[in-house]
Amino acid sequence: MATPDTAPPAAESGQCPVCKGTGEVSRTVRVGRKRHTVGKQTGLCLNCLGSGQNPD
Template sequence: MPRKKTTAPAPPSCPVCQGSGEVSRTVHVGRKRRAVGEQTGLCLNCLGSGEAPTA
C-alpha cells in the first residue's frame, strides 16, 4: 500500500503586507502636500519575512 505524501502547512502570511515583505507609502511634496507616487519599504510587522509574527 503506497504512503500518502503530506506536506507541512504553510505559515500564515503577514496581515499587513500580505506575505510580500514590502509595504508602500504615498509620497507627498510641496506646500499643498500633493501626492506624486509611492515608495516601497520593509514591512515592520514581519521585518520582511512575509510570515505572520508569533509574538
C-alpha cells in the first residue's frame, strides 16, 4: 500500500523560519499622533537576507 507523500516541516526543508521561504516580511505602518494603522509594508528578511533559505 502506497502512502501519500507529506511535506517535511519548514525547519527540516531549509526554509527560513522568519519569512517561511518567501524572502520578505511585512510590518504594520502606523501614522499620526494616535498611531492609526494605515496598512502594511513589505521588506527584505534580515534573517536570510532575502534568499528564503535557513542561514543555520
